[in-house]
Amino acid sequence: MRQPVLGLLFAVLLGCAFCGIANAQEEAPAPPHQQWSFEGVFGTYDRAEMQRGFQVYKEVCSACHPVKHLYYRDLEELGYTEDQVKGIAAQTQVTDGPNDQGEMFQRPARPSDRIPGPFPNDQAARAANNGALPPDLSLIAKAREGGPDYVYAILTGYKDPPAGVKLNPNMYYNEYFAGHQIAMPPPLTQADQVKYADGTSATVPQMAHDVVSFLSWAAEPNLDERHRIGFKVILFLIIATGVFYAAKRKIWARVH
Amino acid sequence: MAVPPVSTPSSGFSRLVRWIDYRLPVFSLLEHELVVYPTPKNLNYWWNFGSLAGITLVIMIVTGVVLAMHYTPNADLAFDSVERIMRDVNYGWMLRYIHATGASMFFAIVYIHLFRGLYYGSYKYPRELLWILGVVILVLMIATAFMGYVLPWGQMSYWAATVITNLFSAIPLVGNKIVTLLWGGFTVSNPTLTRFFSLHYLLPFVIVAVVGLHLLALHQHGSNNPLGIDHRGPQDTIPFHPYYTIKDSFGLCVALLVLAFFVFYAPNFLLAADNYIPANPMVTPNHIVPEWYLLPYYAILRSITFDFLGIPSKLLGVLLSLGSLIILFFVPWLDTSRVRSAGFRPVYRWVSWILVIDVIALGYVGSQPPAGFVVTLGQIATFYYYLHFLVLMPLIGKIERPRPLPISIGTAVLEATGRLGTARPAERH
Numbered sequence: 001m002r003q004p005v006l007g008l009l010f011a012v013l014l015g016c017a018f019c020g021i022a023n024a025q026e027e028a029p030a031p032p033h034q035q036w037s038f039e040g041v042f043g044t045y046d047r048a049e050m051q052r053g054f055q056v057y058k059e060v061c062s063a064c065h066p067v068k069h070l071y072y073r074d075l076e077e078l079g080y081t082e083d084q085v086k087g088i089a090a091q092t093q094v095t096d097g098p099n100d101q102g103e104m105f106q107r108p109a110r111p112s113d114r115i116p117g118p119f120p121n122d123q124a125a126r127a128a129n130n131g132a133l134p135p136d137l138s139l140i141a142k143a144r145e146g147g148p149d150y151v152y153a154i155l156t157g158y159k160d161p162p163a164g165v166k167l168n169p170n171m172y173y174n175e176y177f178a179g180h181q182i183a184m185p186p187p188l189t190q191a192d193q194v195k196y197a198d199g200t201s202a203t204v205p206q207m208a209h210d211v212v213s214f215l216s217w218a219a220e221p222n223l224d225e226r227h228r229i230g231f232k233v234i235l236f237l238i239i240a241t242g243v244f245y246a247a248k249r250k251i252w253a254r255v256h
Numbered sequence: 257m258a259v260p261p262v263s264t265p266s267s268g269f270s271r272l273v274r275w276i277d278y279r280l281p282v283f284s285l286l287e288h289e290l291v292v293y294p295t296p297k298n299l300n301y302w303w304n305f306g307s308l309a310g311i312t313l314v315i316m317i318v319t320g321v322v323l324a325m326h327y328t329p330n331a332d333l334a335f336d337s338v339e340r341i342m343r344d345v346n347y348g349w350m351l352r353y354i355h356a357t358g359a360s361m362f363f364a365i366v367y368i369h370l371f372r373g374l375y376y377g378s379y380k381y382p383r384e385l386l387w388i389l390g391v392v393i394l395v396l397m398i399a400t401a402f403m404g405y406v407l408p409w410g411q412m413s414y415w416a417a418t419v420i421t422n423l424f425s426a427i428p429l430v431g432n433k434i435v436t437l438l439w440g441g442f443t444v445s446n447p448t449l450t451r452f453f454s455l456h457y458l459l460p461f462v463i464v465a466v467v468g469l470h471l472l473a474l475h476q477h478g479s480n481n482p483l484g485i486d487h488r489g490p491q492d493t494i495p496f497h498p499y500y501t502i503k504d505s506f507g508l509c510v511a512l513l514v515l516a517f518f519v520f521y522a523p524n525f526l527l528a529a530d531n532y533i534p535a536n537p538m539v540t541p542n543h544i545v546p547e548w549y550l551l552p553y554y555a556i557l558r559s560i561t562f563d564f565l566g567i568p569s570k571l572l573g574v575l576l577s578l579g580s581l582i583i584l585f586f587v588p589w590l591d592t593s594r595v596r597s598a599g600f601r602p603v604y605r606w607v608s609w610i611l612v613i614d615v616i617a618l619g620y621v622g623s624q625p626p627a628g629f630v631v632t633l634g635q636i637a638t639f640y641y642y643l644h645f646l647v648l649m650p651l652i653g654k655i656e657r658p659r660p661l662p663i664s665i666g667t668a669v670l671e672a673t674g675r676l677g678t679a680r681p682a683e684r685h
Contacts (some may be wrong), residue, residue: 234516252499
């Protein structure tokens with residue numbers, strides 16, 4: 001039965017032709033592709049890079065953006081020891097309670113606490129940011145078309161507006177943002193905005209790349225495990241497919 | 257091959273099995289339906305997709321039941337509970353990705369299965385009810401998949417629910433009442449989520465029941481085959497086990513490879529990025545696009561941009577979109593040809609492939625913002641879809657001259673392998 005296969009190929013090719021017409025009509029510039037350590041079948045997160053990225057998040061982004069799906073305990077996956085994580089957590093005060101007097105109280109955060117955001121609620125966040133709501137960053141690397149490339153492009157895409165473009169008050173020009181007007185002020189503006197402990201030179205592209213790596217981990221913390229298990233599963237299935245195919249050939253030899 | 261009557265336990269059974277089987281004939285039933293079940297010997301790989309669909313249904317139910325243990329159907333908690341599954345439940349990410357990607361695989365398999373039925377005329381006498389039950393399963397699958405997509409309560413979940421449920425408001429007189437009933441309120445909100453969760457858990461088991469009927473109808477007359485002629489005796493058939501159990505196992509491995517690739521290396525390829533943003537009734541996404549497997553229906557829905565014979569465009573769009581499924585129920589009577597397999601129908605064979613292109617074109621239209629060329633293409637493709645079923649199918653059956661059919665499956669198989677010593681079929685006809 002070779003004809004159905006040919007027909008299917010024909011149909012798929014024509015389908016692809018239609019899609020080709022479609023792609024000619026793109027509007028916004030696609031974010032340029034960056035190199036990421038977690039790409040590909042054997043991709044893994046780079047621990048040193050993520051620690052630098054976490055530092056950028058902590059010192060820059062966290063002024064406005066929460067990462068509300070992350071707990072301090074998750075930071076061990078960045079390569080920190082248990083004690084280091086306890087130390088990082090203890091730098092922040094969180095509200096707990098009520099205690100046996102019925103009152104809420106402040107205490108240093110523990111690894112089992114969620115990483116608290118900068119604002120108590122969305123209204124407070126808007127009030128502090130000219131009415132704009134800084135989005136939660138724990139899923140940002142998955143929640144935008146283009147993923148990590150897009151987030152990197154936004155962080156490095158600030159420009160002076162072209163002649164004739166009038167920005168609304170409190171808006172900034174960004175090449176890769178839909179409509180080009182973004183309420184977020186340029187977060188990474190100069191080299192050495194953060195001081196890396198490992199001596200890496202903190203250029204703007206370096207900081208952007210590091211923080212996007214951290215945010216990619218925050219959005220998909222199980223990627224390393226997923227890639228590892230997937231490799232074994234696929235290897236097993238390839239062998240099983242071969243075995244079943246050989247068995248099928250042998251059994252069917254009696255019919256042919 | 258002599259098939260033992262259902263009530264006689266096979267001599268191969270152990271004493272315990274015979275004891276049970278005498279009282280509860282499950283073992284004879286399994287032997288009869290899965291072991292000795294006579295199957296045409298010439299089934300090609302397109303026939304793998306039926307059992308594959310059944311196995312996928314089981315995968316979906318097993319992963320779904322476990323996911324439901326960790327999921328919270330509440331508008332304030334649903335999104336976070338899905339993230340909790342992804343991060344803190346042991347292998348929760350794997351369960352969810354298998355379930356989400358498995359839905360796509362399920363539809364891909366079922367669409368291939370459906371087209372195989374169309375191409376080889378598997379809906380023709382005496383398999384009309386078998387076909388109709390299959391279409392019932394497809395309709396139930398669409399409802400289940402749609403409600404499942406709402407459960408993560410992301411932006412696309414919320415807005416897909418809003419757009420699709422709103423379609424019912426196009427029904428004259430009672431439309432708005434139905435929409436209120438679906439929503440459990442006056443907008444998509446917590447009651448909508450809880451009832452969708454309940455139904456999303458219920459419907460798969462209804463599907464299992466209909467699959468049971470589908471199999472009952474299938475085993476009554478046995479599988480159709482690529483030649484589309486009835487099997488006439490033992491020389492045309494082989495027992496299901498081991499021939500088709502091994503062939504289906506091989507096919508299953510290949511399908512699992514495809515699934516594993518997506519689950520482990522491209523889990524978000526088929527998911528919308530917007531659905532990682534929590535549902536927000538105040539912000540509408542730029543493009544509200546359904547999952548790929550619903551795009552053709554969505555394209556038909558949006559292609560009707562004009563009122564026709566006093567029917568408002570919205571209602572007509574809804575009717576034609578639903579009609580594209582309903583028309584499938586009538587296929588056994590719309591096709592007037594006596595020949596089952598398109599392999600012997602020189603005109604219909606190509607027309608059925610054009611239908612595939614038409615549906616792919618509709619899928620493309622559904623994925624694009626409706627403007628300019630896309631709208632026109634959608635209208636042409638919608639028109640052709642109906643033309644295929646309402647005009648071409650009945651007409652070609654009447655005017656086409658099919659090629660002569662082989663005398664029996666057995667001779668055709670022997671000729672194809674060259675053992676009969678006569679001319680090959682292509683030269684003879």
